[in-house]
Amino acid sequence: MRAIQRLSKGSNQPAGAVERLYRLVEADLAHVNALILERMRSDVPLIPELAGHLINSGGKRLRPMLTLAAAQLCGYQGLGHIRLATAVEFIHTATLLHDDVVDESDLRRGKAAAHVIWGNAPSVLVGDFLFSRAFQLMVETGSLRVLNILSNASAVIAEGEVMQLSTMRNLGVSEETYLKIVAAKTAALFAAAAESGAVVAQADGLREMALKTYGHNLGIAFQLVDDALDYSGREAMMGKAVGDDFREGKMTLPVIHALANASAEEVDFWRRTMAQRTQTDADLTHAIHLIDKHQSIAATLTRAKQFTEEACRGLNVFPDSPMRRALSELAEFCVNRAY
Amino acid sequence: MRAIQRLSKGSNQPAGAVERLYRLVEADLAHVNALILERMRSDVPLIPELAGHLINSGGKRLRPMLTLAAAQLCGYQGLGHIRLATAVEFIHTATLLHDDVVDESDLRRGKAAAHVIWGNAPSVLVGDFLFSRAFQLMVETGSLRVLNILSNASAVIAEGEVMQLSTMRNLGVSEETYLKIVAAKTAALFAAAAESGAVVAQADGLREMALKTYGHNLGIAFQLVDDALDYSGREAMMGKAVGDDFREGKMTLPVIHALANASAEEVDFWRRTMAQRTQTDADLTHAIHLIDKHQSIAATLTRAKQFTEEACRGLNVFPDSPMRRALSELAEFCVNRAY
DSSP, X not given: OHHHHHHHTTOSTHHHHHHHHHHHHHHHHHHHHHHHHHHTOOSSTHHHHHHHHHXXXXXXXXXXXXXXXHHHHTTOOSSHHHHHHHHHHHHHHHHHHHHHHHHTOSXXXXXXXXXXXXXXXXXXXXXXXXXXXXXXXXXXXXXXXXXXXXXXXXXXXXXXXXXXXXXXXXXXXXXXXXXXXXXXXXXXXXXXXXXXXXHHTTOOHHHHHHHHHHHHHHXXXXXXXXXXXXXXXXXHHHTSOTTHHHHHTOXXXXXXXXXXXXXXXXHHHHIIIIIXXXXXXXXXXXXXXXXXXXXXXXXXXXXXXXXXXXXXXXXXXXOOOHHHHHHHHHHHHHHHTTO | OHHHHHHHXXXXXXXXXHHHHHHHHHHHHHHHHHHHHHHTOOSSTHHHHHHHHHHTSOOOOHHHHHXXXXXXXXXXXXXXXXXXXXXXHHXXXXXXXXXXXXXXXXXXTTEEOHHHHHOHHHHHHXXXXXXXXXXXXXXXXXXXXXXXXXXXXXXXXXXXXXHHHHHTXXXXXXXXXXXHHHIIIIIHHHHHHHHHHHHHTTOOHHHHHHHHHHHHHHHHHHHHHHHHHHHHSOHHHHXXXXXXXXXXXXXXXXXXXXXXXXXXXXXXXXXXXXXSOOOOHHHHHHHHHHHHHTTHHHHHHHHHHHHHHHHHHHXXXXXXXXXXXXXXXXXXXXXXXXX
16 A cells, blocks of 8 residues: 555545556555565575665556556456566666666655665666566566567667766757657656566457557656656655756756747756756756746646547557556546646 | 687687687677677667677677587577577676676776776666667577576676675685675576577587586686686786776685685785775785785686586586587686686
8 A cells, every 4th residue: 555655645636546556456466566575585685685675665566567457458367467567567676776876866765765875886786686587587477579578678778768868968958859768768668568468468469559559658658747746846745856857967858848948048047057067056946947937847747648648548449447447547647646 | 819819818828729619609609799789789879889898899708609619519500599699798798887887997808997988877777788688689589498597697697796795895705605606696607608508409408407517617717717817917918907806805715715824914914905995005916925925826726727627527428529629628728828
């Protein structure tokens, strides 16, 4: 229930939406959580210690839930989706550990990031360990197609992360480039999580594609909302610091939008703070003011809403069912959590 | 030929040994090198740039050569071993990129380490990319057994690296613990490289096991010699700085041996320099002097020789052939390069 509480904080009506999905996959998710604990074990104590710090920190388990939900929606009766969902969560955790080193973020899910406590080296290596564990789990499913989907996604995620690094502090980044980065670094795993659930259930190509499309669009919407919250959210709700993206010079849609509508003086502000990263404490407040002035959060969320609508349209190949409705509501909630 | 030149520098007779192996796999290795170049491509320019810096820096391609040699020794006629050997090299390269971040080494293969030029973040992420590429290549071989062997090896490597981190600056590390670390962080990939070559060739269990044993023992010997060279080698020959392990407080066999034979005063020296890492420029010279005094390099190499002998014994299940002889000579060379 901890995951639900975290998700529902700061919003009213949407909590029910995630809870409905959660109820539908609850039994499977309990198996996933047990398998996570089992497979992060190692004779080297630092590994479960560090991995557990992040894995037990109230993450939403959104991606493994997608895998479980997709498999169920396709009528799957076996147990392969448990391993698969665990693999998906391990890949996600590995990328978080590496991201925190890359971003130099101090907070993750409301706790000190692992690299702050243990240093960069163990964070990198435990990330590698979890990534390997993910592939071991996939091998156990015996499905080369699943391995294909998730190894492709992993490569795309890494490409997206490097692409993002390459565009840091670059005021010339377009919305198109930003969306390309988001599609790679975030949506690829959402898409793979949902698609591979369909594959393990041996669904036909149409349903596979529908779930992949759903995951892809949901993932983009999810990241857009995250990027909006980075300027508009409350720290207690997000479990990470407000303004991290600003401090790192990460070009996200709120800034890209505010910059597209900026006066010459405002462009100078963004150049100094984002491109040159010479920031004072008051600058974040001013950045939020400018983003507010140009209604850039609203613009970002409108864009996110388009992606969630696209996500839901993808589900139309499935007959109406509690699971289909839960997935639609999840997509809507994904944007509503920002209001 | 560059790989050969690098390997043969600083030694006389053994060059022929590696060259013989090289000649036997030369045609396959050319395919591997072409596939490496093809698969490190990405639309994100920083990826091939950074990966290429390391991959084109005259690495020995020892691990992929093992895969190619093992497949040939088992009479393989197909092409799957090319993809497999490329995957093995990518896993190796990924671990090198992450190791350099972890170790904070400034030199790798005689060039500035990637993280010195581009920073830690891209080194971590490009490592992840190459790791993912490795799994994509393995998926293409269509062999779940190969995927199983190499995903297991990857998890063990990460465990070994974390184990090594946990024992840094710890003067109480025993030779047994050290060998456990070496078996995990280095020998696991040698063993998997050789074993998976046999698997792709559909060799029987006895031959598979023989090649795995060969790789395992060769890998341990290889690391022991590397650790000896870190105190006794010449920088130009090694392509990395002498004394790196000393500076990092890494507990390797030369130090463990010297410490086991140390006077009280010498123990104090090791405690100050290794455990507390308060080192002056003259300390490395004194450390080398103590290692020399207790003949700890000789002891390390004697141990290495035992492992190479074990490696060669493993090959006895194969009838005599130029390839078997080349692999035996490689094992002998592995130790002789230190003299």
